Amino acid sequence: MTRQDASFLPAFEHATPRNAGQGVVYSDAALLLVNKPAGLLSVPGRGEDKQDCLARRVQAEYPDALIVHRLDMATSGLLVLARGKAMQRRLSTQFANRQVDKRYVAVVNGLPPLASGEIDLPLAADWPNRPRQKVDRLAGKPSRTRYQVLSHDPFANTTRLALWPDTGRTHQLRVHLLAIGHPIVGDGLYAEAGGAACGADARLLLHAESLAFAHPETARPMAFCCPAPF
The missing domain is CATH 3.30.2350.10 (Pseudouridine synthase)
Incomplete structure (x- = not known):
């Protein structure tokens, strides 16, 4: 028996769950x-x-x-x-x-200088501060994230991004965006490194939107x- 709480469409057409919060x-x-x-x-x-x-x-x-x-x-x-x-x-x-194919949506602080781009920075565990990760150009594993600006809120100074992680490192999207100066809103784990605005929201504004x-x-x-x- 197949259960479909979402409308499923084949051939890579998007299926949007009708009850997105129901598990x-x-x-x-x-x-x-x-x-x-x-x-x-x-x-x-x-x-x-x-x-x-x-x-x-x-x-x-x-x-x-x-x-x-x-x-x-x-x-x-x-x-x-x-x-x-x-x-x-x-x-x-x-x-x-x-x-x-994985696509995420995030809200970040500030406005990236380019409408789309690629972040190619090697990542490794920040052992003294686990579970945090860090950019490590000597010992880090290759990590790449592509992004595209979806919208910008000039009053809140935040930007909504679509994100495509080409690799799947721990905390990759969070560390990559922090590294380019645009930390994800609500990221309490990296708030100290990214500034007080990182923890401005009740939750991390990062969502795995499509697969x-x-x-x-x-x-x-x-x-x-x-x-x-x-």
């Missing part, structure tokens, strides 16, 4: 698409206070659901889970081979869009 937005025998809320871990963390997470909530209804990729706790948006280990391997291969990939069982092109709640 599972698409499911079939091979996979699940879930809209993760901000403030919820993707998988369990260390300690009893970090056991509540999206994976366990989904597994309460779908016991065979397995995580394929993750979103930061502070980030909301679309997340794929596989139904069983075989589907997990196939979907994980697509992510590892960069065959999945496109091949169905792991049929190879059929699939695409989903879940608009940002901000």
